[in-house]
Amino acid sequence: MADHYDVLGVSRDASADEIKKAYRRLARELHPDVNPGADASEKFKAVTHAYDVLSDPEQRQRYDLGDAGGFGGGAGGAGFSGFGDIFDSFFGGGTQRGPRSRRERGQDALLRVEVDLDEVIFGTHRDLEVDTAVVCGTCNGSCCQPGTSPVTCDVCRGAGQIQRTVRSLLGNVVTASPCGTCRGYGTVIPNPCLTCSGQGRVRARRTVPVDIPAGVDTGLRLQMPGSGEVGPAGGPNGDLFLEIKVRNNDDFSRDGDDLLCTLEVPMTDAVFGAEASIPGLDGNVDLEVRAGVQSGEILTVRGRGITKLRGQGRGDLRIGIQVVTPTKLDHKERELLEKFAKGRKQAGPQLASFHQGIFSKLRDRFRG
Structure with missing residues (x-):
């Protein structure tokens, strides 16, 4: 019996990939549908049997130790059907073997x-x-x-697949498809x-x-x-x-881990200063509004913001000041304010630098 390595034209230390490439090349040359000669047919059988033995690690090991027969009882036992099944693994293998489980993962x-x-x-x-x-x-x-249970499918006999042999130019190619009766489960x-x-x-x-x-x-x-x-x-x-x-909140907004809000301060409180208590999202917040506070200034209360999602501690509560000028004055209030204005002897309205103006303050109001 010819040496299997010599039949495939590879060395005894050839890798599995080298053996596969050699077999594919020789199979295409010697297949009876391509090369009808009697000598080619015998060579094709020998090549197929050699590959059957050397492509299986256990059989190759036994062969290297002296078991020349390999499996299948000789070169003639492989026939064309073995070649087709091997080619199925080359060209379209990867088809799931065996029945599939009815139990599947649920959807998210x-x-x-x-x-x-x-x-x-x-x-x-x-x-x-x-x-x-x-x-x-x-x-x-x-x-x-x-009290009942599934039974083995009579059509595929539990395999879950139906195999069909298709004769092609390169031999009998075995294909497998899910059983239509049991839908591939192997049981009904x-x-x-x-x-x-x-x-x-x-x-x-x-x-x-x-x-x-x-x-x-x-x-x-x-x-x-x-x-x-x-x-x-x-x-x-x-x-x-x-x-x-x-959800949006009517009084507070969010900037990262900080909470933002606006505090309206009456003009008189802005002039003389005042103490205030505002309802925060987690309880009252006591504030001291300094005398002479201006619109656009920020009061920061440390640690009264939102707890950090990935970390420790909380953000801050930042309160923007908005001084409220009265729009309706009675006669006595107007006299007092006119007297106050004359006593201040201030210049009239004038253009302020942009960097000191209200638009700049609004832009940077909650930046910190």
Whole structure:
């Protein structure tokens, strides 16, 4: 019997890839459909058998140790069908072998959750009502009526696939496709569960408890592994994603981890100074407005902003001052203000430098 390595024209230390390339080249040259000579047919059988042995690591090891027969009982035993099955692995192999499982992973779900700005400061809890798929309580995911079970498919005999041999220029090519009777599962369910119609799951509403961390912002997505819908036949749950939307607040806005607000100060308080207490999102905030405060100035209260999402501590509360000029004065108030103005002897309105003006202050109002 000729040496298998000599038949393929490779060295004894050739790699698996080198053996495969050599076989493919010789198979194309010697196949009976391409080369009808009797000598070529015998060589083709020898090449095919040599590849069958050397392409399998265990058989190659036995062959190298002296077992010349390999598998299949000789060169003639391989025939054309073995060549076709090998070519199927070259040209279109990768088809799933064996039946597929009915149990599959469930789909992921996305929910949009709205929270108030005050809930963002320290985080909050939600019990979300979710319309999703859950395991069927009747069959417990088996898809069968209680007391019954799936049976082996008579068509594919449990393989889940139907093989067909197609004769081509290069020989018999074996192709496989999912069985149409069992849809590739290898089994059929003669008595499907009446509750879930053989799906192993039903639609239901369930409550999902969610702890929303402090510091979240609009557009952030939180992932809850295993909280999505259950898969077919009781397969593992998918994931639940929560997309956060923070509702607008009438008094406060957000700049990163800082809270921003505007404090209207009467003109007299701006002149003489005053103490104030404003309702913050997490309790009252006591302030001291200094005498002579100007519109556009910022008062900063440290540590009264939003808790940092990834870190420690909180941002600040920044309060923009807006001095309010009275628009309606009685006769006595007007006399007092006129007397005050004459006593000040100030120059009339005049143009201010842009960098000192109100537009510059508004632009930089909450930058810090």
